Amino acid sequence: MILVNGKTEDRIAITDRGLQYGDGLFETIAYRTGIAEFLQQHIERLLLGCEKLGINFTHVDQLEHDITQISNDLANNDGVIKIIITRGSGGRGYFASPDLTATRIVSSHPLPSYPTENTAKGIIARFCQHQLSDNVHLAGIKHLNRLDQVLARNEWTDPTIAEGLMSNADGNIVEGTMSNLFVVLDNKLMTPLLTHAGIAGIIRARLITIAQDYGLEFEQRDISRSDITNAQELFVCNSIIGIWPIRLIETRSYPVGPITQLLQNLLSKSPK
């Protein structure tokens, strides 16, 4: 089911700036056991993104109404709810009149069929060649300019490789193509700084809160390739997959370690 500005629709105007320029934002929400998980956090991030990009989106009530309608349609089926907000349709080239009406797209999709052992036994990951674009103004925002992720994800077709890690121009590892990365190094939990690239994920934020509330040593910092080699534990996370331990990158293998298991356990008990 797809709703465009609240109406059942599967197409959008060619003139929409989402298509013309990637001028918009998106959210990907897990819908499980009748709950759109972390919904308020997703909406807050969306609104923060709109503010940062100067997108005039004020129809939060209607958005929540759309999500309720999509949820009702999913009923007891688990799935994914995707929200796209674009700056709207038209404008003269890159210039957009500030009174454009944002376009609101809410759609439901089946949950991807990932192997269940990804969570318990861990995944095989790889290093991607394609690097993340560097831009302090756009870093952290879940905007629609996603060519970097598309090019990185299409570097491999081997279905046994579940995720690729992406670096920035400095060679530091920032995130996965569809996930954030955490590292346990010197018995300390770390996640890459997102000051120049990367998406500030909802699960990433929740895990930081969980780790700090639990009293784990935690740091956001640059993570080099050798930090990955030296790590005791590695995992990736996002709203759909939760936490996937990484058990192998190239020739380096990792255990599904105690901090990863602790965080999986705490996340599963965390209110959604």
Added chain:
Amino acid sequence: MILVNGKTEDRIAITDRGLQYGDGLFETIAYRTGIAEFLQQHIERLLLGCEKLGINFTHVDQLEHDITQISNDLANNDGVIKIIITRGSGGRGYFASPDLTATRIVSSHPLPSYPTENTAKGIIARFCQHQLSDNVHLAGIKHLNRLDQVLARNEWTDPTIAEGLMSNADGNIVEGTMSNLFVVLDNKLMTPLLTHAGIAGIIRARLITIAQDYGLEFEQRDISRSDITNAQELFVCNSIIGIWPIRLIETRSYPVGPITQLLQNLLSKSPK
């Protein structure tokens, strides 16, 4: 008039990767006096972009047919022909099956109504705050990830300012929001290197050829903010505007100098 895969249509599937990820390319072609100007160069750049992004677009014959149909529809009216090619519709997240069929969109638009004195007397430009994303893999390509240009162009509403110059993270000036930049410094024609950011424009390429054929001293190199201050002449160019001299940036004014006038003259006589 809009043709989507050869059929009159004004909408596109929500699932198209152009909307979902900005996963595509575009070209903006001037149609004047019955001619789609520099058409072969535009098509060549488009095909090069498809190759770089791994987009499986082979329907060049159909694209040329679409352009003919759009041109016939424009008839004796001048206008702009815009081409968008996306990777197509669908895929599992960022992953795209290599056998996706590219989406082909060709549309006509009125020529923008720029003041005629822009060409002869020059324009007022400004420096933009928003910086270009840095990515060696994407630099030069006219792809659909254009948030940088959108954000930079929407920094000002003053209609007397015709263009904004954008810098990269190093502070070097790379291009305008919708144009390439040329500088005359120490009596030498220069244009910024596009190794890390920027679009390799059709008029930029033609002007480089023209300058070299004419025997002008020419160099592609990094252009700093102080190079702009010290320049003897400055101009921006693209397929629609041709060459616009810059007569003022902030408090610094520039003449419409002899090299700019020479290149305007040679460009106007150059085969299109």
